[in-house]
Amino acid sequence: MDDDIVQSHMKVWKRCLDGYSKVQEYAEYSKEVNQKYLVITDHGTMAAVPQLLSESEKHNLTPVIGCEMYVNELQPESKTKLDTAKFRANLSPEEDARFGKNNHLLALAYNDVGYSNLVYLTSWAWKHGFYKKPRINHKVLYERREGIIFTSTCANSEIANAFFAGGDEAGFAMVEKYMAMFGENFYLELMMLDFKLQKPYDAFLLRAHAKYNIPLILSQDCHYCKKEHSRYQRLMLMQQTKRTIKELEALAASGESDLFELQDQNLWMKSEEELNLKWESDYSQIIDYELYKQAKANTVKICEKAANVKIDRNIKLPKLENEDLVLWEEIQKGKIKRRLPNTDEYEKRIKEEYELIKEKGFSSYFLIQKMMIDEARNKSPEILGFGDGSEAVGPGRGSFVGSLVAYCLRLHDVEPVKHGLLFSRFLSPARGGKQMKTRFTIDPIGEENGK
Ligand SMILES: [Zn+2]
Numbered sequence: 001m002d003d004d005i006v007q008s009h010m011k012v013w014k015r016c017l018d019g020y021s022k023v024q025e026y027a028e029y030s031k032e033v034n035q036k037y038l039v040i041t042d043h044g045t046m047a048a049v050p051q052l053l054s055e056s057e058k059h060n061l062t063p064v065i066g067c068e069m070y071v072n073e074l075q076p077e078s079k080t081k082l083d084t085a086k087f088r089a090n091l092s093p094e095e096d097a098r099f100g101k102n103n104h105l106l107a108l109a110y111n112d113v114g115y116s117n118l119v120y121l122t123s124w125a126w127k128h129g130f131y132k133k134p135r136i137n138h139k140v141l142y143e144r145r146e147g148i149i150f151t152s153t154c155a156n157s158e159i160a161n162a163f164f165a166g167g168d169e170a171g172f173a174m175v176e177k178y179m180a181m182f183g184e185n186f187y188l189e190l191m192m193l194d195f196k197l198q199k200p201y202d203a204f205l206l207r208a209h210a211k212y213n214i215p216l217i218l219s220q221d222c223h224y225c226k227k228e229h230s231r232y233q234r235l236m237l238m239q240q241t242k243r244t245i246k247e248l249e250a251l252a253a254s255g256e257s258d259l260f261e262l263q264d265q266n267l268w269m270k271s272e273e274e275l276n277l278k279w280e281s282d283y284s285q286i287i288d289y290e291l292y293k294q295a296k297a298n299t300v301k302i303c304e305k306a307a308n309v310k311i312d313r314n315i316k317l318p319k320l321e322n323e324d325l326v327l328w329e330e331i332q333k334g335k336i337k338r339r340l341p342n343t344d345e346y347e348k349r350i351k352e353e354y355e356l357i358k359e360k361g362f363s364s365y366f367l368i369q370k371m372m373i374d375e376a377r378n379k380s381p382e383i384l385g386f387g388d389g390s391e392a393v394g395p396g397r398g399s400f401v402g403s404l405v406a407y408c409l410r411l412h413d414v415e416p417v418k419h420g421l422l423f424s425r426f427l428s429p430a431r432g433g434k435q436m437k438t439r440f441t442i443d444p445i446g447e448e449n450g451k
Contacts, residue, residue, distance in 0.1 A: 021225040023048055026269065027055035029225040033271040037303040041066035041106055044134040046122050053311065064306040065115060066108040067122055071158060074099045075137040077128045084131055102133045103158040105141075106151045106189065106219075110306045114147020142181050149302055150182045151189035151217060152205055155197040163204050164197065175208045187217045187302065190295050192275070192283045194266045202286050209291070217302060218295035220275065223267040230265040323363035327405075328354065330370065334408030338415075346404070346417065353405045353423050360427065370409045377410075399425040 021029075023040065030038055038061040040052045046067050056063035074095060078084045091099055109115040121144050125134035152159045152175070159178065163171030178186050188205045191198055209216055224232065238245060270278070279292055287295070320326065331350060340346050357363060377389030384391060395401075396412020402421040406412055414421070 021223075023051040023055050025225050026222075027059040027061060029269055030061055031059060033269055033274075035061065035269075037062045037064050037300075037307075039064040039066060039108070039303065039306075041068045041108070043068050043104075044070055044122065044125060046119060049311075053313070062303065062307045063309075064108055064303050065118070065309055066106065066306075067118055068153070069105045069107055069121065069125065070102045070133040070135040071105040071137070071141065072099060072101060072103060072129075072131075072135050073138050073158070075129045075131065075135045077137075077140070078130075079128065099131075101161060102131075102135060103161055104153045104156045105136075105158070106153040108149045108151075108302065108306050109147060109309050110149055110185075110302070111147045111308050112310065114149075115309050115311065117144040117147055120144050138177075138181065145182055145185070149185050149187060149306070150178065151187045151219075152178070152208075153189055154191065154221065155195060155201045160197070160201050160204075163201065168204065168207065171204055172208060172211065175212065175214070179212065179214065186214060187298065188214050190216055190218045190287060191221055192218075192266075192278045192287075193221060194282075199283075199286055202283070206287065206291065215298050216291060216295035217299040218275075218292070219299065220270055221267055222269045225269050227268045230267070317361070317365050318368065320364045320367055323367060324358050327357070327363040327367055330367065331405055331408045334410065337410075338408055340408070349404050349417060349423070350408070353403060353427075356423075356427055356429065357405060359429075362427075366405065366409060366411070369411055373411055402426045 026040070027038055038052060038056050038059075040048050040063075042048050044067070046065070049065055052063045052065065055061075074091070076084065076087045078087065088096060088099060107118060107121070109118045121136050121140065122134065124140055124144075125136045129135040129137065129140075154160065155164075159171060159174045162174035188209055190202050190205060192202075205216070208214065224230065235245075237243075237248060241248070243251075266278070279287065283292075331354060335346075335350070357366060373393055376392040380389045380392035381387050390413070396406075396414055400406060401412045401414040402416050402423050402425045403411075404416050404423065407415055416423070
């Protein structure tokens with residue numbers, strides 16, 4: 001167990017520019033540093049999950065699915081920016097200052113319910129809790145806590161912020177709140193960073209451990225794979241903060257910066273030896289050896305537990321009754337309506353496309369698209385007050401217009417044979433189909449919102 005430490009709290013380069021390395025690089029480097037588990041907890045998004053699963057499979061690693069969410073107790077469920085603004089107007093100055101904080105919260109799914117709850121929570125945050133960042137509140141967190149492990153997280157968590165603002169008493173009060181919300185799924189997360197707030201925060205967490213006996217874990221905040229990547233992380237920081245490297249270095253030298261990455265260049269994926277060295281050189285005064293060992297062992301335990309998430313990755317499409325037959329009939333009707341030439345070329349093309357669509361199990365998909373597009377066309381004149389319905393969906397675009405079957409069904413209005421467009425660009429025996437992207441508009445001339 002001692003040789004098996006896990007790096008959690010890992011950031012991957014997504015659009016948030018928060019971590020430099022890619023999932024594939026983490027997976028490859030995991031082998032070099034003897035990692036069995038690959039844990040990815042991007043900030044506010046689970047967009048890296050598909051890559052995490054496929055790369056873990058490729059490299060024989062156990063994936064652990066998580067997210068470092070943003071949480072704010074005061075965040076209301078808002079539908080629009082205006083809702084949030086109205087809510088803020090009624091806050092006291094003290095509350096308003098608290099409302100401004102995007103506190104971090106690390107969450108790891110440990111079963112299928114936990115996974116869908118995590119998906120729910122991150123979606124909720126983008127849809128109903130967006131204030132500078134996608135945020136959740138305690139109410140939704142409590143409702144959707146099942147199957148998820150939560151930790152005290154980094155020095156920018158609610159617990160840490162309570163502790164730094166109000167000392168042990170305020171910190172313990174927030175710990176108690178988390179204990180009441182998450183019960184035995186709540187862990188105290190130690191980290192060994194250079195960031196100046198980490199040591200006092202770890203020391204506080206150890207006092208909380210002594211007081212409440214909440215289990216400890218140890219994580220390593222990874223923003224990139226290798227030590228030398230720290231430089232690239234800085235380049236990303238330049239982009240993010242719109243500062244030059246000189247300005248960033250001056251900030252780092254002044255010691256005043258609150259930019260986390262400037263205070264910490266210790267964010268690479270470490271081997272067991274490197275972690276032990278870090279503990280010996282920097283943290284042995286803070287974390288007692290026995291507790292250090294315990295925290296490492298617990299980290300492996302929660303990852304073993306999290307390995308129970310089994311995601312069914314098969315494509316799920318609704319199935320209509322007699323889908324193949326109905327599709328064939330619709331094509332025949334469409335052929336007449338479209339007045340297609342009665343030649344071998346057209347017959348052969350339709351037959352080939354139809355057989356492949358059938359074989360790939362896409363008949364229902366085509367028919368459902370037809371229902372949606374027909375409905376949009378029918379409703380459009382009524383909604384717009386003009387036109388023949390074509391305004392709602394346009395003539396169609398992308399590789400999809402290479403399908404003669406789709407033309408017969410009036411999913412698009414481009415005749416592919418006449419224009420020399422290939423069906424194989426859209427769907428071929430060797431690869432899965434590309435998506436039909438359907439967009440409906442209720443404002444085809446762009447009067448509203450510049451759309
Ligand atoms: Zn954090």
